[in-house]
Amino acid sequence: MAQIIALSRFLHLKHPLPVKLASLCFRSMSSLDTRARAVFSAAVEGVQPDIVVRRSLERHGDKLLVGGQSFTLANNLYLVGFGKAVLGMAAEAERIVGDHLIKGVVSVPHGIQKTLYIHGKEKMLLKKNSRITVMEGAKKNLPDTDAQKSAECIRELASGLTEKDLLLVLISGGGSALLPAPAPPMSLQEKQDVTRKLAAAGATIQELNTVRRALSLLKGGGLAQCANPAQVVALILSDVIGDPLDLIASGPTVMSDFKPEEVWAILDRYKLSFSLPSSMNEVLSKGRAHYGSQVQKQAEVQKDHVLNVVIGSNTIALECASRKAVELGLRPIILSPGICGDVHSVARLYGLLSRFACSPEKETPPELTAEILQLGPEVGVESWDLCRTMNMLVEERKEGWGVTCLLAGGEPTVKLTGKGRGGRNQELALRVGLELSRDEVKSAAVFLSGGTDGQDGPTEAAGAITDGELMKEAMSQGLDIKVSLIDNDSFTFFSQLSEGRRLLMPGLTGTNVMDVHAMLLPLSAQRDFQ
Numbered sequence: 255m256a257q258i259i260a261l262s263r264f265l266h267l268k269h270p271l272p273v274k275l276a277s278l279c280f281r282s283m284s285s286l287d288t289r290a291r292a293v294f295s296a297a298v299e300g301v302q303p304d305i306v307v308r309r310s311l312e313r314h315g316d317k318l319l320v321g322g323q324s325f326t327l328a329n330n331l332y333l334v335g336f337g338k339a340v341l342g343m344a345a346e347a348e349r350i351v352g353d354h355l356i357k358g359v360v361s362v363p364h365g366i367q368k369t370l371y372i373h374g375k376e377k378m379l380l381k382k383n384s385r386i387t388v389m390e391g392a393k394k395n396l397p398d399t400d401a402q403k404s405a406e407c408i409r410e411l412a413s414g415l416t417e418k419d420l421l422l423v424l425i426s427g428g429g430s431a432l433l434p435a436p437a438p439p440m441s442l443q444e445k446q447d448v449t450r451k452l453a454a455a456g457a458t459i460q461e462l463n464t465v466r467r468a469l470s471l472l473k474g475g476g477l478a479q480c481a482n483p484a485q486v487v488a489l490i491l492s493d494v495i496g497d498p499l500d501l502i503a504s505g506p507t508v509m510s511d512f513k514p515e516e517v518w519a520i521l522d523r524y525k526l527s528f529s530l531p532s533s534m535n536e537v538l539s540k541g542r543a544h545y546g547s548q549v550q551k552q553a554e555v556q557k558d559h560v561l562n563v564v565i566g567s568n569t570i571a572l573e574c575a576s577r578k579a580v581e582l583g584l585r586p587i588i589l590s591p592g593i594c595g596d597v598h599s600v601a602r603l604y605g606l607l608s609r610f611a612c613s614p615e616k617e618t619p620p621e622l623t624a625e626i627l628q629l630g631p632e633v634g635v636e637s638w639d640l641c642r643t644m645n646m647l648v649e650e651r652k653e654g655w656g657v658t659c660l661l662a663g664g665e666p667t668v669k670l671t672g673k674g675r676g677g678r679n680q681e682l683a684l685r686v687g688l689e690l691s692r693d694e695v696k697s698a699a700v701f702l703s704g705g706t707d708g709q710d711g712p713t714e715a716a717g718a719i720t721d722g723e724l725m726k727e728a729m730s731q732g733l734d735i736k737v738s739l740i741d742n743d744s745f746t747f748f749s750q751l752s753e754g755r756r757l758l759m760p761g762l763t764g765t766n767v768m769d770v771h772a773m774l775l776p777l778s779a780q781r782d783f784q
């Protein structure tokens with residue numbers, strides 16, 4: 255009965271389905287592809303901006319409970335925000351605490367209001383009488399003069415607060431580019447050149463944001479410093495592996511003790527030290543004055559008046575996906591929210607895990623286990639998590655259980671060699687399809703990879719779904735997987751294959767907690783479960 259109620263809820267029905275109809279629905283949803291899509295949708299739903307804000311702000315009259323602390327509301331509330339998901343977060347925050355809101359400013363991507371409206375996401379838009387000013391900028395995720403104006407308005411608002419005031423700071427992925435405030439004498443163009451060169455050289459987000467922090471008035475705790483002595487509460491939607499507070503959107507509310515040498519080491523690593531503007535030297539040597547005791551002192555001050563709360567993350571998305579998997583009659587295993595490393599290695603790991611899970615042998619070949627454990631560190635998965643996962647797969651195979659749903663998330667990297675159209679999720683799905691099509695894998699697994707923001711690379715797809723039949727299907731339609739991979743042309747490949755039925759096309763989701771991977775593994779007689 256519980257499953258029928260869950261199914262009725264999943265179908266947004268007011269009353270539970272009649273038993274006969276429910277079992278018909280279950281059969282129609284039995285395909286692994288359908289259930290993989292439902293699991294991905296649940297992951298995205300679980301980190302929707304309105305849901306994560308509603309889950310984190312609790313009102314009791316004029317008391318606001320957040321992150322385990324209580325704050326008094328007395329018409330003393332201000333709000334700032336920056337990031338791709340911040341508009342939806344601000345709309346929900348205003349619904350909850352708007353009666354005490356004096357003024358707000360949010361810096362959001364260029365064109366997002368129109369896009370959300372077109373996608374029917376009106377609930378993520380502010381009301382006409384909102385006290386929050388919406389400023390759009392950062393076209394193509396690059397800091398521009400519009401975003402710089404927004405950052406200046408945010409800085410001005412924060413700097414004018416008193417100890418009686420409460421500043422709500424809404425932060426999500428894409429926030430760095432939406433809060434550009436280069437430390438003088440560096441210009442916006444000079445700062446943009448540095449970050450663009452670093453990104454093009456393949457710097458990780460961690461390296462990029464370590465440099466961004468050092469060159470900014472607001473990043474690296476600068477915004478919280480401006481707001482002092484007001485109380486600051488930052489609600490953070492994390493799009494960085496491990497949810498590091500000081501790196502998400504370059505940590506504007508987290509005092510960071512950066513050392514100029516650390517920044518120069520990154521620039522040296524990417525051979526950029528000699529092609530930088532002189533202003534950078536000046537900023538970094540000035541920065542020298544800030545770190546050490548100064549930062550310690552600032553950090554002490556901030557400890558009392560700044561509260562940082564991660565309200566949405568890949569971990570939370572995977573937990574929501576796991577709950578949906580149970581509702582759909584799957585047995586979930588969460589491998590890790592920290593998948594990273596080259597997309598080849600990540601695809602290889604999934605191929606090996608599928609072979610491990612579905613191998614008919616009583617005892618798994620030791621070389622298979624060894625290769626899986628060897629790959630772990632390359633793709634950001636701890637050996638402990640791999641051993642735990644493999645043990646659970648063995649148990650479930652012994653029990654002849656139905657279908658296991660292996661869940662993971664993160665952000666693999668793709669070194670672009672071709673000129674094709676695609677994204678890391680579509681490329682990963684294509685590579686895993688190749689792995690599952692290998693003879694020795696003999697797996698009936700289905701694999702899904704999707705970007706939770708609904709956009710994978712410069713394409714309108716969020717990702718794709720694949721399985722061991724991919725090679726056969728492609729060949730029957732005259733498509734060559736390997737050629738598509740050489741050209742990084744995964745979007746074209748999936749668009750042409752079977753009229754694009756394997757693409758994941760949820761549209762812009764309004765949230766962003768990196769990517770979600772789901773591999774459905776039929777471990778028993780259900781193997782012809784397709």
Ligand SMILES: Nc1ncnc2c1ncn2[C@@H]1O[C@H](COP(=O)(O)OP(=O)(O)OP(=O)(O)O)[C@@H](O)[C@H]1O
Pocket residue numbers: 395427428493667668669670673674675676677678681705707709710711712742743744766
């Ligand atoms: N043709 C392609 N094939 C495979 N991967 C690609 C292709 N084009 C771009 N990418 C990858 O997509 C990544 C960019 O992804 P995307 O545009 O979704 O932004 P993001 O990394 O998710 O950032 P944000 O969190 O702001 O959305 C690049 O780092 C690149 O590795």
Ligand SMILES: O=C(O)[C@H](O)CO
Pocket residue numbers: 426427428429430431459463493494501502503504
């Ligand atoms: O804006 C940024 O810095 C990235 O999205 C990481 O949070």
